[in-house]
Amino acid sequence: MTLRFDTLPNGFRIVTEHMPGLMSASIGIWVQAGGRHERPEQNGIAHFLEHMAFKGTKTRSPLQIAEAIEDVGGYINAYTSKDMTAYYARVLSADVGLALDVISDIVLNPVFDPREIETERNVILQEIGQTLDTPDDIIFDWLQEVSYPDQPFGRTILGPAERVGAFSQQDLINFVAQHYGPNQMILSAAGGVDHDEIMTKAIELFGHLPRHEPFQMMGADFLGGEKRKVKKLEQAHFTLSFEAPSYRAPDVYAAQIYGMALGGGMSSRLFQKVREENGLCYTIFAQSGAYEDTGQITIYAGTSSEEIASLAQLTVEELKRAPQDMSSAEVERARVQLKAGLLMGLESPSSRAERLARLLAIYDRVPSLDEAIAKIDAVTCQDVREFAANMNMARSAMVLYGPISKAPDLASLRKALAA
Amino acid sequence: MTLRFDTLPNGFRIVTEHMPGLMSASIGIWVQAGGRHERPEQNGIAHFLEHMAFKGTKTRSPLQIAEAIEDVGGYINAYTSKDMTAYYARVLSADVGLALDVISDIVLNPVFDPREIETERNVILQEIGQTLDTPDDIIFDWLQEVSYPDQPFGRTILGPAERVGAFSQQDLINFVAQHYGPNQMILSAAGGVDHDEIMTKAIELFGHLPRHEPFQMMGADFLGGEKRKVKKLEQAHFTLSFEAPSYRAPDVYAAQIYGMALGGGMSSRLFQKVREENGLCYTIFAQSGAYEDTGQITIYAGTSSEEIASLAQLTVEELKRAPQDMSSAEVERARVQLKAGLLMGLESPSSRAERLARLLAIYDRVPSLDEAIAKIDAVTCQDVREFAANMNMARSAMVLYGPISKAPDLASLRKALAA
Numbered sequence: 001m002t003l004r005f006d007t008l009p010n011g012f013r014i015v016t017e018h019m020p021g022l023m024s025a026s027i028g029i030w031v032q033a034g035g036r037h038e039r040p041e042q043n044g045i046a047h048f049l050e051h052m053a054f055k056g057t058k059t060r061s062p063l064q065i066a067e068a069i070e071d072v073g074g075y076i077n078a079y080t081s082k083d084m085t086a087y088y089a090r091v092l093s094a095d096v097g098l099a100l101d102v103i104s105d106i107v108l109n110p111v112f113d114p115r116e117i118e119t120e121r122n123v124i125l126q127e128i129g130q131t132l133d134t135p136d137d138i139i140f141d142w143l144q145e146v147s148y149p150d151q152p153f154g155r156t157i158l159g160p161a162e163r164v165g166a167f168s169q170q171d172l173i174n175f176v177a178q179h180y181g182p183n184q185m186i187l188s189a190a191g192g193v194d195h196d197e198i199m200t201k202a203i204e205l206f207g208h209l210p211r212h213e214p215f216q217m218m219g220a221d222f223l224g225g226e227k228r229k230v231k232k233l234e235q236a237h238f239t240l241s242f243e244a245p246s247y248r249a250p251d252v253y254a255a256q257i258y259g260m261a262l263g264g265g266m267s268s269r270l271f272q273k274v275r276e277e278n279g280l281c282y283t284i285f286a287q288s289g290a291y292e293d294t295g296q297i298t299i300y301a302g303t304s305s306e307e308i309a310s311l312a313q314l315t316v317e318e319l320k321r322a323p324q325d326m327s328s329a330e331v332e333r334a335r336v337q338l339k340a341g342l343l344m345g346l347e348s349p350s351s352r353a354e355r356l357a358r359l360l361a362i363y364d365r366v367p368s369l370d371e372a373i374a375k376i377d378a379v380t381c382q383d384v385r386e387f388a389a390n391m392n393m394a395r396s397a398m399v400l401y402g403p404i405s406k407a408p409d410l411a412s413l414r415k416a417l418a419a
Numbered sequence: 420m421t422l423r424f425d426t427l428p429n430g431f432r433i434v435t436e437h438m439p440g441l442m443s444a445s446i447g448i449w450v451q452a453g454g455r456h457e458r459p460e461q462n463g464i465a466h467f468l469e470h471m472a473f474k475g476t477k478t479r480s481p482l483q484i485a486e487a488i489e490d491v492g493g494y495i496n497a498y499t500s501k502d503m504t505a506y507y508a509r510v511l512s513a514d515v516g517l518a519l520d521v522i523s524d525i526v527l528n529p530v531f532d533p534r535e536i537e538t539e540r541n542v543i544l545q546e547i548g549q550t551l552d553t554p555d556d557i558i559f560d561w562l563q564e565v566s567y568p569d570q571p572f573g574r575t576i577l578g579p580a581e582r583v584g585a586f587s588q589q590d591l592i593n594f595v596a597q598h599y600g601p602n603q604m605i606l607s608a609a610g611g612v613d614h615d616e617i618m619t620k621a622i623e624l625f626g627h628l629p630r631h632e633p634f635q636m637m638g639a640d641f642l643g644g645e646k647r648k649v650k651k652l653e654q655a656h657f658t659l660s661f662e663a664p665s666y667r668a669p670d671v672y673a674a675q676i677y678g679m680a681l682g683g684g685m686s687s688r689l690f691q692k693v694r695e696e697n698g699l700c701y702t703i704f705a706q707s708g709a710y711e712d713t714g715q716i717t718i719y720a721g722t723s724s725e726e727i728a729s730l731a732q733l734t735v736e737e738l739k740r741a742p743q744d745m746s747s748a749e750v751e752r753a754r755v756q757l758k759a760g761l762l763m764g765l766e767s768p769s770s771r772a773e774r775l776a777r778l779l780a781i782y783d784r785v786p787s788l789d790e791a792i793a794k795i796d797a798v799t800c801q802d803v804r805e806f807a808a809n810m811n812m813a814r815s816a817m818v819l820y821g822p823i824s825k826a827p828d829l830a831s832l833r834k835a836l837a838a
Contacts, residue, residue: 073759279541340492
């Protein structure tokens with residue numbers, strides 16, 4: 001592998017990693033503009049903009065954008081997260097230049113035709129409908145809202161239907177003007193790629209752009225809370241979250257190991273206790289996520305209306321006993337799982353390109369794999385127990401969805417956790 | 420890449436492909452026992468068995484199975500399809516032998532402890548609940564049922580709750596005795612693998628097993644039909660299917676190109692017409708699937724209750740005009756998309772191992788990539804138009820789910836298609 005990283009004078013960053021033997025590549029632009037960058041009245045606009053990028057540029061119709069990539073057998077897509085909006089393509093190696101042409105065009109030159117805005121508005125309202133029809137999808141949006149109430153970090157990426165129904169061309173132009181500067185973008189590519197060719201093209205396409213004022217994000221403040229929504233569903237869907245370290249905090253890897261040991265795989269505590277021993281669910285997991293200034297341990301399970309109380313109780317018991325009896329063997333296994341997952345993830349050009357962009361956005365450099373592994377290796381069993389002991393149970397968040405009348409309320413759950 | 424293929428005297432097949440530069444590998448056993456191998460009263464047992472494989476063997480508890488793989492950072496999983504049940508693991512290269520030990524153990528030596536059967540029964544009932552709560556998942560089960568009524572091929576993989584509630588230890592033992600012979604299994608591995616090492620182990624683990632009587636599957640007969648299920652959902656979910664060639668039929672690649680051009684990507688007819696031009700949906704696609712003795716062109720979209728009629732009408736129009744005006748440019752693009760998709764899929768060890776197993780199950784050999792590409796290259800625009808013209812519109816199947824009162828019925832849809 002050969003990692004290369006350059007920054008243009010205007011702050012535009014280019015990172016590539018050549019992966020020998022690959023005939024294809026993943027290439028994209030990661031823009032540091034996501035849900036967190038929206039003011040309350042803008043909620044949903046980063047995602048709306050992501051959609052509009054595909055709806056025509058100064059020189060390409062929507063169909064021509066799609067054809068340009070699909071004519072060479074590639075695919076092009078985009079997503080919006082809390083932190084970023086990504087536009088990326090997977091193509092055969094020979095077509096990397098073409099892909100960059102198309103991606104740069106949709107990122108830099110979208111026209112926001114008012115007729116296309118109306119059409120796409122409807123598409124996004126359908127996307128919201130699809131999310132609402134998927135309980136184990138929408139429940140995470142709600143969990144975010146009750147964990148970080150009245151904050152950009154807590155709002156949904158899609159935005160509420162009322163806002164989506166109201167965005168204008170000018171709103172889009174304003175958001176781009178503030179957040180789509182060259183110093184807010186990262187070009188990342190991995191697979192069968194040639195850094196020098198990409199550099200030449202990047203200078204030509206992005207080198208002339210003026211730097212933007214940096215944007216000050218509003219900090220995230222995990223407050224916790226509860227949402228219960230009764231619906232006639234087959235399953236009672238249950239999520240729980242607790243604040244966890246940001247990716248700059250020293251205990252971020254202890255949190256990751258804890259999340260993995262608690263509910264990251266088949267041998268994890270929650271899977272074994274709740275599913276394997278008691279058969280209360282099909283899906284149960286815990287995971288640890290980290291951001292610039294906050295993080296979360298999240299637990300999800302889907303169960304029956306009759307079993308939701310038992311499931312909640314078993315989950316509480318696992319959360320309570322971990323600080324006392326998390327074993328070295330469990331920590332060791334979780335450590336190895338994290339490291340192997342990291343290595344295997346790197347074997348796909350798409351996840352590698354994404355990882356490079358994410359690392360650059362966080363650290364403004366690409367830490368070596370060894371650096372991450374050394375940090376994972378340094379975590380002791382005692383660190384994990386201490387992390388578990390110090391989790392702020394009193395500021396938990398819980399969302400319940402479906403036939404949930406027999407589920408405990410957050411107050412009693414917090415009480416049980418504190419007991 | 421080095422492809423190696425061997426067959427033991429008892430019919431057990433081993434196929435591996437070494438992928439240079441990879442540090443990990445995917446290895447699994449594909450058993451030719453799936454939903455199609457079930458008698459009506461057995462519906463769901465292949466999948467139940469897949470679950471029970473993880474619930475303890477003669478020498479390993481459920482926890483020990485999970486720990487064995489996760490201790491080395493790997494993951495292990497399984498799935499049941501119409502044709503096969505697959506048990507596979509992704510591990511670092513050094514752990515391929517260990518993974519094969521564990522997989523062979525759960526496939527050959529499950530104990531079906533009655534207490535574990537009861538626990539797992541509940542897990543599967545929860546899995547059924549989860550599927551029912553996911554409209555764009557369950558709707559495909561229903562489409563299969565109305566396309567192939569009263570046939571093993573049309574029944575769901577999970578089986579109905581009543582059956583799942585009733586399977587006994589003896590039912591599992593009987594199914595294994597009939598369908599888990601060495602001549603009904605394929606060991607497939609790809610990535611950082613050593614064929615000779617795997618061979619040695621395979622002989623030791625599977626070489627002594629007696630061959631089973633081959634099983635005669637009941638043929639699939641696409642009859643078509645309709646299901647409408649009203650539910651209070653955000654979206655009206657719509658699927659449509661038509662019979663398409665089996666993978667042995669000469670026009671199978673024409674069908675694949677047709678499916679791709681119709682609804683395989685952003686430049687496809689349905690995506691452009693229904694989403695890009697009219698904004699009626701977020702998700703819409705068509706795809707072509709092929710099996711031993713049948714195949715299907717399937718269309719899916721999610722829209723609003725008010726727009727379902729327009730969406731159905733636009734879809735009908737696209738289906739009707741394709742035989743007349745499908746262009747060479749569209750066929751060319753779909754061809755390139757298919758070929759590039761094939762190449763990119765091969766860059767992941769998991770999808771490569773799966774593909775090897777699937778090809779062996781179909782052809783009892785692994786056709787070269789060039790062979791597949793030559794067949795894709797041989798399809799002409801005329802072939803695709805003829806395929807489209809010859810689709811049996813009168814035997815279509817349709818399923819509607821959600822707020823669907825304004826949707827057309829199948830009779831009027833068929834009439835519009837025939838007009």
